[in-house]
Amino acid sequence: MKSLAARRAVNWIMTGLCGAGVVVAVVPLFSVAWLVLSRGFRALNVDFFTALPSPVGETGGGVANAILGTAYIVGIACAIGVPLGVGAGVFLAEKGNGRLGEAVRFTAEVLSGVPSIVVGIVAYALVVIPMRRFSALAGGVALAVLMVPTLARSTEELVRLVPGSLREASLALGVPWWRTSLRVVLRTALGGIVTAILLAVARAAGETAPLLFTSLNNQYWNFSPDQPTASLTVQIFNYAVSPYSDWHDKAWGAALVLLILVGGLSLSAKVLTRSRFGATR
Amino acid sequence: MAVAQPRREAAPPRRRHNLPDRAWGASLGVLGVAVLVVALLILSELWRVAKPLLATTGISRFVSTSQWDVVRETYGALPFIYGTLVTSAIALVLALPISVGLALFLTEMSPPRFRAVVSFPISLLAGIPSVVFGLWGLFVLVPILRHDVEPFLARTLGFLPLFQGPRIGLGYLAAGAILAIMILPTITSIAIEVLRTVPLSLREAALALGATRWETIRIAVLPYARAGILGATILGLGRALGETMAVTMVIGNSPTIRASLFAPGYSLPAVLANEFAEASSGNHTAALAALGLLLFVVTLLLNVAARVLVRIGTRGPRRVAA
Numbered sequence: 001m002k003s004l005a006a007r008r009a010v011n012w013i014m015t016g017l018c019g020a021g022v023v024v025a026v027v028p029l030f031s032v033a034w035l036v037l038s039r040g041f042r043a044l045n046v047d048f049f050t051a052l053p054s055p056v057g058e059t060g061g062g063v064a065n066a067i068l069g070t071a072y073i074v075g076i077a078c079a080i081g082v083p084l085g086v087g088a089g090v091f092l093a094e095k096g097n098g099r100l101g102e103a104v105r106f107t108a109e110v111l112s113g114v115p116s117i118v119v120g121i122v123a124y125a126l127v128v129i130p131m132r133r134f135s136a137l138a139g140g141v142a143l144a145v146l147m148v149p150t151l152a153r154s155t156e157e158l159v160r161l162v163p164g165s166l167r168e169a170s171l172a173l174g175v176p177w178w179r180t181s182l183r184v185v186l187r188t189a190l191g192g193i194v195t196a197i198l199l200a201v202a203r204a205a206g207e208t209a210p211l212l213f214t215s216l217n218n219q220y221w222n223f224s225p226d227q228p229t230a231s232l233t234v235q236i237f238n239y240a241v242s243p244y245s246d247w248h249d250k251a252w253g254a255a256l257v258l259l260i261l262v263g264g265l266s267l268s269a270k271v272l273t274r275s276r277f278g279a280t281r
Numbered sequence: 282m283a284v285a286q287p288r289r290e291a292a293p294p295r296r297r298h299n300l301p302d303r304a305w306g307a308s309l310g311v312l313g314v315a316v317l318v319v320a321l322l323i324l325s326e327l328w329r330v331a332k333p334l335l336a337t338t339g340i341s342r343f344v345s346t347s348q349w350d351v352v353r354e355t356y357g358a359l360p361f362i363y364g365t366l367v368t369s370a371i372a373l374v375l376a377l378p379i380s381v382g383l384a385l386f387l388t389e390m391s392p393p394r395f396r397a398v399v400s401f402p403i404s405l406l407a408g409i410p411s412v413v414f415g416l417w418g419l420f421v422l423v424p425i426l427r428h429d430v431e432p433f434l435a436r437t438l439g440f441l442p443l444f445q446g447p448r449i450g451l452g453y454l455a456a457g458a459i460l461a462i463m464i465l466p467t468i469t470s471i472a473i474e475v476l477r478t479v480p481l482s483l484r485e486a487a488l489a490l491g492a493t494r495w496e497t498i499r500i501a502v503l504p505y506a507r508a509g510i511l512g513a514t515i516l517g518l519g520r521a522l523g524e525t526m527a528v529t530m531v532i533g534n535s536p537t538i539r540a541s542l543f544a545p546g547y548s549l550p551a552v553l554a555n556e557f558a559e560a561s562s563g564n565h566t567a568a569l570a571a572l573g574l575l576l577f578v579v580t581l582l583l584n585v586a587a588r589v590l591v592r593i594g595t596r597g598p599r600r601v602a603a
Binding site for chain 1: 299301302304305306308309310312313314315316317319320322323326327329330379380382383385386390391399402403405406408409410411412413414415416417419420421462465466469493494495496498516519520522523524525526529530550553554557558569570573576577580581583584585587588
């Protein structure tokens with residue numbers, strides 16, 4: 001048997017080591033945040049938000065088309081992914097206690113771990129090959145597939161949180177099940193579902209890998225779904241691995257814009273959650 | 282990430298002959314089945330695109346040869362498999378002790394208020410897009426590795442083949458280190474959830490026997506949480522295997538197999554990211570899709586295993602080892 005002093009010493013050493021984990025985890029975060037802020041801020045100017053990318057070898061220009069391109073691709077993704085994901089979530093909550101529900105739930109869980117680049121290949125096979133060109137639609141399909149599993153799982157949880165008494169009250173008044181489902185249960189869960197959608201959009205906007213060979217990139221404006229489209233994330237990648245220091249600055253600037261976008265979406269999701277809980281008595 | 286499934290019976294439609302109710306039920310069913318269809322589509326489409334190559338080269342030759350020559354149309358996946366495994370192993374070795382220590386610190390050792398203060402930045406870390414991590418890795422981490430860490434490792438552990446050779450910063454070590462940072466929040470948050478399910482009575486029993494806090498963790502908490510922490514680790518591993526952008530930007534992109542961790546290599550997702558858009562021939566595309574298929578199957582199996590383990594872990598083992 002070791003002495004008490006030795007055991008106490010071991011206890012404090014291990015506590016110290018575990019506490020050091022906090023520092024190790026937080027330092028990279030601050031380093032990333034500081035560099036993106038300091039280096040990104042220098043790259044921002046009016047042109048950055050309004051101009052097209054400059055040709056190789058010239059400085060100046062901006063990433064305006066990439067900012068709108070990201071919004072465009074994510075918009076397409078939402079149009080496909082939100083009805084599917086939320087619908088599947090409602091299915092899981094309302095009718096998901098059978099064997100089919102179990103299978104869908106498990107599939108959604110496992111799908112959320114599929115590497116996003118693999119989803120890119122699938123969108124390539126489904127959209128790019130038949131259309132014979134890279135397109136915003138293909139990028140949207142890839143992001144939609146990524147949104148579905150997380151949306152389904154969070155929607156299920158939110159719908160299940162709706163008190164059973166609300167549902168029972170509505171049914172007791174003779175309101176049919178489908179109307180109860182839509183007008184009472186979903187309505188109550190709506191705030192939470194909007195929050196979940198915002199978080200899914202934030203995640204989708206930060207994705208790069210599935211866009212590399214679906215929506216590709218574009219030096220110009222594009223608003224037709226069947227053409228290659230620029231996105232912030234792919235632009236960051238291309239600028240970062242280029243040999244030009246002006247493009248490196250642009251990459252940091254674009255990273256700052258991306259972080260503000262993603263962070264803003266997550267933050268508004270948080271605020272929404274809070275105000276929702278404040279409103280319910 | 283919630284692990285427990287609330288098992289409350291949703292109100293079922295009692296009158297089946299009610300048409301609108303049936304239509305509503307059916308449309309919900311269609312949306313649910315759509316998730317299954319998406320999963321099947323992923324598998325079938327990958328297989329469809331990859332088939333021409335697997336039919337001519339054969340799966341076993343594809344995964345066991347190391348020549349990747351697009352011009353001569355020879356495709357061997359071994360360098361990418363090797364790079365993926367090595368970088369993920371580095372990531373786990375670095376991230377596992379830190380995240381388990383962090384989870385223990387937050388659940389067992391620190392005051393609750395501190396917990397809230399620390400878990401917020403960790404959740405932020407999980408939300409940073411991977412291309413931003415790649416940018417940071419390329420311009421911050423790689424220079425640090427090149428100038429400080431790699432020379433230090435070469436001086437102290439240079440007798441090992443792992444730490445020999447030219448030190449350029451870009452390579453397995455850089456990719457593994459950035460992966461470690463990226464999987465840290467995943468493992469930590471699930472480990473915290475698992476540790477929370479350890480019954481208080483176990484801790485109290487150990488403390489009542491005179492155990493110190495660390496001894497309590499060692500003899501009461503960790504044995505109970507073992508399966509769940511293993512599950513968390515496998516989920517982290519799954520994320521590391523499939524992580525694309527950050528790795529692509531710092532691994533050096535060289536389709537070779539080297540023993541040194543300082544050497545540039547390649548990983549499965551990285552080669553997909555770099556070559557897929559410019560795939561020159563049908564065979565090249567097929568070879569890349571085959572790499573994707575391989576990645577998909579491996580991460581799928583890991584995810585299934587991890588989910589099962591986390592479920593067992595949060596339920597607790599049937600009998601705690603004495």
